[in-house]
Amino acid sequence: MSVTTSSPSTMKTATRTRLFTPGPVEIPARVLRALSQIPPHHRTDVFRQQFIRVTEALRQLHGTKGEVFLITASGTGAMQATVTNIMAPGEKALAIVGGKFGERWANLLTAFEVPNETMDVEWGTNLDPADIAKKLDADKDITTVYTTYSETSTGTIYDIKGFADATRSRGRRLVVDAITGLGVHPLPQDEWGIDVVVCGSQKGLMVPPGLASVSLAPWASSYIEGKKLPRFYFDLQKARKLAPKGETPYTPAVSLVIALEEALTMIAEEGLENVIERHRRLANAMHAGAHAAGYRLFSKRPANSLTALYPPEGIGAADVVKRLREVHGMVVAGGQDHLKGKILRVGHMGAYDLFDIVAISTALEECANALGHPASGAAGAACKAWHQA
Amino acid sequence: MSVTTSSPSTMKTATRTRLFTPGPVEIPARVLRALSQIPPHHRTDVFRQQFIRVTEALRQLHGTKGEVFLITASGTGAMQATVTNIMAPGEKALAIVGGKFGERWANLLTAFEVPNETMDVEWGTNLDPADIAKKLDADKDITTVYTTYSETSTGTIYDIKGFADATRSRGRRLVVDAITGLGVHPLPQDEWGIDVVVCGSQKGLMVPPGLASVSLAPWASSYIEGKKLPRFYFDLQKARKLAPKGETPYTPAVSLVIALEEALTMIAEEGLENVIERHRRLANAMHAGAHAAGYRLFSKRPANSLTALYPPEGIGAADVVKRLREVHGMVVAGGQDHLKGKILRVGHMGAYDLFDIVAISTALEECANALGHPASGAAGAACKAWHQA
Numbered sequence: 066m067s068v069t070t071s072s073p074s075t076m077k078t079a080t081r082t083r084l085f086t087p088g089p090v091e092i093p094a095r096v097l098r099a100l101s102q103i104p105p106h107h108r109t110d111v112f113r114q115q116f117i118r119v120t121e122a123l124r125q126l127h128g129t130k131g132e133v134f135l136i137t138a139s140g141t142g143a144m145q146a147t148v149t150n151i152m153a154p155g156e157k158a159l160a161i162v163g164g165k166f167g168e169r170w171a172n173l174l175t176a177f178e179v180p181n182e183t184m185d186v187e188w189g190t191n192l193d194p195a196d197i198a199k200k201l202d203a204d205k206d207i208t209t210v211y212t213t214y215s216e217t218s219t220g221t222i223y224d225i226k227g228f229a230d231a232t233r234s235r236g237r238r239l240v241v242d243a244i245t246g247l248g249v250h251p252l253p254q255d256e257w258g259i260d261v262v263v264c265g266s267q268k269g270l271m272v273p274p275g276l277a278s279v280s281l282a283p284w285a286s287s288y289i290e291g292k293k294l295p296r297f298y299f300d301l302q303k304a305r306k307l308a309p310k311g312e313t314p315y316t317p318a319v320s321l322v323i324a325l326e327e328a329l330t331m332i333a334e335e336g337l338e339n340v341i342e343r344h345r346r347l348a349n350a351m352h353a354g355a356h357a358a359g360y361r362l363f364s365k366r367p368a369n370s371l372t373a374l375y376p377p378e379g380i381g382a383a384d385v386v387k388r389l390r391e392v393h394g395m396v397v398a399g400g401q402d403h404l405k406g407k408i409l410r411v412g413h414m415g416a417y418d419l420f421d422i423v424a425i426s427t428a429l430e431e432c433a434n435a436l437g438h439p440a441s442g443a444a445g446a447a448c449k450a451w452h453q454a
Numbered sequence: 455m456s457v458t459t460s461s462p463s464t465m466k467t468a469t470r471t472r473l474f475t476p477g478p479v480e481i482p483a484r485v486l487r488a489l490s491q492i493p494p495h496h497r498t499d500v501f502r503q504q505f506i507r508v509t510e511a512l513r514q515l516h517g518t519k520g521e522v523f524l525i526t527a528s529g530t531g532a533m534q535a536t537v538t539n540i541m542a543p544g545e546k547a548l549a550i551v552g553g554k555f556g557e558r559w560a561n562l563l564t565a566f567e568v569p570n571e572t573m574d575v576e577w578g579t580n581l582d583p584a585d586i587a588k589k590l591d592a593d594k595d596i597t598t599v600y601t602t603y604s605e606t607s608t609g610t611i612y613d614i615k616g617f618a619d620a621t622r623s624r625g626r627r628l629v630v631d632a633i634t635g636l637g638v639h640p641l642p643q644d645e646w647g648i649d650v651v652v653c654g655s656q657k658g659l660m661v662p663p664g665l666a667s668v669s670l671a672p673w674a675s676s677y678i679e680g681k682k683l684p685r686f687y688f689d690l691q692k693a694r695k696l697a698p699k700g701e702t703p704y705t706p707a708v709s710l711v712i713a714l715e716e717a718l719t720m721i722a723e724e725g726l727e728n729v730i731e732r733h734r735r736l737a738n739a740m741h742a743g744a745h746a747a748g749y750r751l752f753s754k755r756p757a758n759s760l761t762a763l764y765p766p767e768g769i770g771a772a773d774v775v776k777r778l779r780e781v782h783g784m785v786v787a788g789g790q791d792h793l794k795g796k797i798l799r800v801g802h803m804g805a806y807d808l809f810d811i812v813a814i815s816t817a818l819e820e821c822a823n824a825l826g827h828p829a830s831g832a833a834g835a836a837c838k839a840w841h842q843a
Contacts, residue, residue, distance in 0.1 A: 089493065098490065100709060139526055141703075142527065145687045176686040273493050297561070319662055
């Protein structure tokens with residue numbers, strides 16, 4: 066007796082949840098194990114030494130010989146630190162806004178009453194550094210440019226090297242939110258001339274959320290001196306005094322620091338260049354797999370940390386997100402604001418490999434078929450692109 | 455052949471490190487295990503439900519039917535939130551300063567340019583609520599009083615019920631740093647009439663550092679509305695909009711939230727009243743044990759969360775701290791500021807029991823003997839006091 070049915074199967078294909086979110090990401094078992102160690106007290110030599118080692122490893126990752134401050138907060142806390150520690154009252158800033166996280170810069174500046182303008186970039190498109198140069202030449206009052214590196218709401222990577230050329234050559238400062246960029250794309254801070262870089266623990270660094278870092282290039286050391294905006298918990302001048310001793314002004318998230326050391330060790334073992342190359346191949350594989358499954362790239366300059374996709378013609382993005390979760394146990398993000406219901410965002414930063422991309426591509430293909438858009442060959446396409454990349 | 459020597463043994467008596475610090479404290483194995491779970495993504499129903507459960511459990515702990523906000527930061531971040539969300543520009547505050555954490559209130563207020571006065575209390579002594587009443591009657595501009603409950607630098611507990619009577623009856627607001635008080639001493643917020651209470655994860659709550667909570671009594675709900683001081687990461691109005699959905703404005707420290715739920719479950723299983731009674735007995739046992747070992751209490755109104763001690767006559771506090779660590783593997787804190795080298799601070803908040811107090815009392819006694827002050831009977835005295843308490 067054979068049974069045929071036209072309605073797609075709802076039988077679960079997965080025994081576990083797989084995160085393909087644009088952060089927080091999957092945490093490697095080694096990092097989870099480190100997290101559950103009995104934490105030392107933070108005012109002991111064993112922790113002080115560990116804190117100094119972690120700071121040094123972050124310095125390598127940020128690509129700077131300058132200072133790195135580790136902050137107990139999400140990435141937004143570290144972003145706030147770069148506003149309140151660097152801007153003097155009345156100083157004017159420019160925010161590059163090409164998505165939700167560019168908007169966050171503008172909102173932060175406004176919350177702290179920093180006179181600011183925004184440079185609006187169409188979501189998912191590039192910004193020509195020449196446009197920044199023109200703006201800075203036209204408005205001499207702007208001292209500091211705040212931008213995103215990898216814009217998580219659109220899966221777009223900006224030409225930060227070009228931005229830095231434009232700011233440095235004009236004596237302006239550049240502050241980069243590299244929260245989904247660091248450990249994924251190259252970002253040699255000192256070499257590219259970036260004044261300040263912000264990162265978070267829960268993205269390329271493969272650690273649960275709760276830690277963030279701010280680095281100052283060697284020449285930017287004095288930026289946090291003198292009269293600045295009101296601050297206390299995020300006061301970097303206080304942090305600077307204690308950092309050489311391996312201490313922080315307020316109790317750090319000790320367990321997360323231990324986990325971060327393990328994650329940074331993993332990055333060092335693989336080699337940062339190899340990690341970056343792996344992400345480049347992962348993104349290529351993802352693009353090919355998604356294309357074969359009938360999806361289209363949203364971004365015109367796609368980041369390697371996450372891929373924003375239009376679903377196949379006639380299929381709703383929310384339906385794909387729902388089916389991925391309910392049938393395949395895979396968590397991806399939808400679009401935000403005007404992109405809500407229009408795109409899905411698939412994260413692949415951190416400890417992801419080709420077979421994770423094969424899995425998500427195959428699941429995307431199944432969703433396309435189940436929801437009425439015939440497609441095939443996604444897994445093979447992903448593999449081929451990985452090997453050719 | 456017998457060998458006699460007058461120099462004290464340096465052979466290690468312990469196979470593991472024991473924290474008797476005034477926070478972060480020893481983390482129970484159950485909480486460590488929870489910490490190493492694979493964390494769900496924060497924008498999933500499973501986490502939203504968990505966040506709502508944790509918030510509800512915190513409401514019980516804070517003793518309020520009002521709102522509780524869970525913040526990814528150390529306790530100082532939550533303290534900052536109570537300044538920047540509650541004070542309007544120009545509003546005047548009074549800070550009760552009887553130790554380092556009272557000073558922190560004053561420094562915070564000053565950092566955010568809040569006009570403020572301090573009421574200085576001799577470290578380790580009580581403050582009569584009548585003195586607060588007198589001050590408030592004399593200065594009608596003071597809208598808000600900021601105080602500590604258990605002052606961690608001196609091991610002193612303040613009469614918060616009395617403080618709240620003084621503020622409530624005068625239409626002033628009371629903000630209490632209960633970071634080392636909650637889960638140790640009774641603090642029924644609504645019943646006592648306390649407007650705002652701050653707590654941290656790494657003290658009585660037995661979780662590693664990185665989370666903090668702020669509660670508003672039901673009648674204090676409107677305090678965060680209208681024009682307030684500049685804030686962004688710690689914006690409680692934003693948090694309020696998302697809390698009913700189990701969401702936060704910025705990514706929370708997911709793993710620590712999971713650990714916190716486990717710790718709150720442990721407190722619920724034991725029963726909050728029993729937890730508080732256990733801490734009362736622990737403190738009594740600690741006082742008796744320390745007394746028998748030749749130490750004297752520093753505080754005239756000792757807290758049950760930690761015990762500040764003068765060492766026996768002729769012995770340096772730093773030498774005791776050092777020997778406890780090097781020989782007995784026990785970590786205690788020294789004094790701060792003018793108490794540096796004069797006292798030691800022994801924490802016993804969280805998952806501590808009588809035998810922990812027997813251990814530290816015995817080690818304190820050994821240190822006294824080794825450093826030239828004969829003493830005996832500490833363990834027995836601690837046990838006797840526990841049973842009599």
